[in-house]
Ligand SMILES: [Zn+2]
């Protein structure tokens with residue numbers, strides 16, 4: 001009852017806000033939605049053939065990335081390449097408080113899973129370190145996880161994975177540096193024992209962060225871990 005009242009109140013508030021401040025596309029400022037259809041058509045989706053592990057487009061029978069540095073987790077997937085309008089939208093979402101985009105990103109992941117299903121029974125977001133989350137005001141991956149969970153009818157386990165130490169930003173690091181930077185930076189709770197985890201991140205570059213999360217989840221007995229991101233580096 002209380003939950004429904006709260007939902008109705010939130011819905012009413014959102015409808016009012018939409019009326020007062022109609023949503024505008026974060027990329028082109030066109031009114032109507034936060035990431036408009038015209039801007040989203042420019043997104044280049046990642047379609048098969050892909051590597052069954054890392055999810056990168058496959059141009060030969062063997063994936064050169066997985067051969068060079070095999071991942072521990074079952075696999076990673078991303079909806080599209082991290083460039084152009086999608087890159088701009090994710091940037092606005094992450095660094096300019098455009099949290100309204102979470103719903104559209106959750107819908108993108110949901111659509112992806114309808115076409116390319118993964119066998120999972122719980123959703124966990126890649127955690128930020130508490131200091132960074134406090135500074136930003138939110139964990140962007142957790143917002144996407146909730147939007148996806150509502151659509152997939154899967155629970156989101158918010159505190160099942162934590163970042164135990166602050167890590168340097170991955171953007172300036174090469175592949176080996178990224179792996180080292182996030183190694184042993186995460187800890188999972190006993191709750192994940194036996195669970196088939198769907199791990200959510202906004203962007204996946206080398207997969208090092210997801211792999212480090214996976215290691216922490218397996219250490220606590222997770223049955224499987226699949227990583228899913230909105231976008232990945234080409
Ligand atoms: Zn637009």
Ligand SMILES: [Zn+2]
Nearest residue numbers: 051054063066
């Ligand atoms: Zn691969």
